[in-house]
Amino acid sequence: MTRQLLQILICLTLLCGCVPALDSSGGPEVVWGDRGISSGKFEKPRAVAIDADDQLYIVDMTARIQVFDRDGTFLRAWQIPEYYRGRPSGLSFNNAGDLLIADTHYNRMLVYTSDGRKLDDQTIGGVEGHGPGEFGFVTDAVQDSQGNYYIGEYGQFDRIQKFTPDGQYLFEWGGHGSEPGQFVRPQNIAIDEQDHIWVADACNHRIQVFDATGDKAELIKIWGKSGEQPGELSYPYDLVLDGQGHVYVIEFGNHRLQKFTLEGESLGVWGGNGREPGQLFCPWALALDSQGRVHVIDSNNHRVQRVKL
Numbered sequence: 001m002t003r004q005l006l007q008i009l010i011c012l013t014l015l016c017g018c019v020p021a022l023d024s025s026g027g028p029e030v031v032w033g034d035r036g037i038s039s040g041k042f043e044k045p046r047a048v049a050i051d052a053d054d055q056l057y058i059v060d061m062t063a064r065i066q067v068f069d070r071d072g073t074f075l076r077a078w079q080i081p082e083y084y085r086g087r088p089s090g091l092s093f094n095n096a097g098d099l100l101i102a103d104t105h106y107n108r109m110l111v112y113t114s115d116g117r118k119l120d121d122q123t124i125g126g127v128e129g130h131g132p133g134e135f136g137f138v139t140d141a142v143q144d145s146q147g148n149y150y151i152g153e154y155g156q157f158d159r160i161q162k163f164t165p166d167g168q169y170l171f172e173w174g175g176h177g178s179e180p181g182q183f184v185r186p187q188n189i190a191i192d193e194q195d196h197i198w199v200a201d202a203c204n205h206r207i208q209v210f211d212a213t214g215d216k217a218e219l220i221k222i223w224g225k226s227g228e229q230p231g232e233l234s235y236p237y238d239l240v241l242d243g244q245g246h247v248y249v250i251e252f253g254n255h256r257l258q259k260f261t262l263e264g265e266s267l268g269v270w271g272g273n274g275r276e277p278g279q280l281f282c283p284w285a286l287a288l289d290s291q292g293r294v295h296v297i298d299s300n301n302h303r304v305q306r307v308k309l
Contacts, residue, residue, distance in 0.1 A: 027278045029293065032072030033303035037062055040074035042302040046284040049091035049099060051114065054289045056304070057099055058297065063087045065099070065116065070289050072304060078116030082106060089284075090140035090152075090188065098122075100141045102151075107135040109151050124149060124167045130157050132169040140188050144195040150212065152199070154185040160199070162212055173217040178204050181219045188238040188285075190247075196220065200236040200249065207239065207249070207264065223264030228254055231266035238285040240294075248286060248294055248309070255280040257296055259309045268309055275301060 033042050045060040054070040063083035067075045080088060086105025094100055094111070098119065101110040108125035112118050124141075127134045136155030143149050147165030159174035160183075174183045184203035191197055197210045197217070206224035210217045224233045234253025241247050246267065247260050256271030257280075271280040281300035288294055296305045 028305040028307045030071060030306040031277045031303060033298075035302035039077060040066070040068075042066075044299050044302065045297050045304070046087075046299050047089055047091040047102070048285045048287045048295065048297050048304075049093055050287040050289055050295070051093060051097065052290075054291075055114075056287060056295060057091055057114075058304070059088050059091060059101070061087050065091075065101075065112070067114075068304075070293075070295070070306070076115070078112075080110075081118075090138070092140065092142050092189075094143040094149075095145075095147060100143070100149075102138045102140050104137050104139065107138060109138060109141040109149070122167070124151065124163055132172070133161070133163075135161075139186060142189045142191045142197075144191055144213075146195070150189055150191070150197055152183075152186040152189050154183070154187070158183040158186060160186060160189065160197070160210075160212075160217070162217075171216060173210070173212070180222055181208070181210075181217075183208075187236070190239050190241055192241050193243065198239060198241065198247070200239045202235050202237055202252070205233045205235065205253075207233075207236065207247070207260075221263075230258070230269050231260075231264070233258075237283070238297075240286055240288045242288055242292065248288065250283050250286045250296060252282055252284060255283065257283070257286065257294060257307065257309070270307055270309055271296075277305065280305070 043061045045058050047059045049057045056068045063080040066077040088101050089104045090102030092100045099112045103110045107128045111122035125135045136153045136157045139152045141151045149163040152160045158176040159172050161172040162170040186199045187202040188200040199208045205226035209221035236249045237252040238250045249258050255273040258269045259267040280298050284299040285297040293308050
């Protein structure tokens, strides 16, 4: 093959979008984890939350919550009691420092203390359905500064419901579809300093932001479209805000981490499909620690990678 023909083939490949643009300026700081069911190992980890002490709480397909320090040292674990119907797919902390678990296939939000004690009186949901306080497949739950809960779900309903601090239904928004304000698998929810709700609208390949502080939700921002280039998205499964004007998004479909401004301008990408350190295979989630480092749940590689972007 001549040099000129090789150059033409490379250019055509890039124009077709077959090779995602990667920022390879730095590899991961730490890579840890391995496949297995013993303590410290993973079977497709798919959600993470990080506490004020930079301890990582990770759930995998064994339905265990395992807790690690930020360098991957195993600290403790506990087992979700019911999991034969499916495993949790979302984790976050409430204002009291208790762990919120999106118990996806049991149509509910569970609450646990950080040492694994279940707070039964704080469970929301448990009934499958489309009525107020009923759920399909619960994806994530967050709490705002006033103590209200927001719980997302996908399936037939694709909506977010808002509840009082004691679990009373207030209102809902969304619905299955691709119009602004609708969702197709709202996989993850984050909340900012203004109590605005950020949604990773996974199968619509976009981010939507709402003001739900009143008696209904108002769409205030929407950005993203399907694609492989920087600034485009493929199945965004998780997002996190750093409080300094940036949002980090993990893309299940593009096997990468992407950093954006709050208006959706790409500031860099990291990752790419593969098994080597610095590559990802169907990542599901991420967490940002107090030092500004991103911990990526590299699901199908059964590991965690830490990177600074």
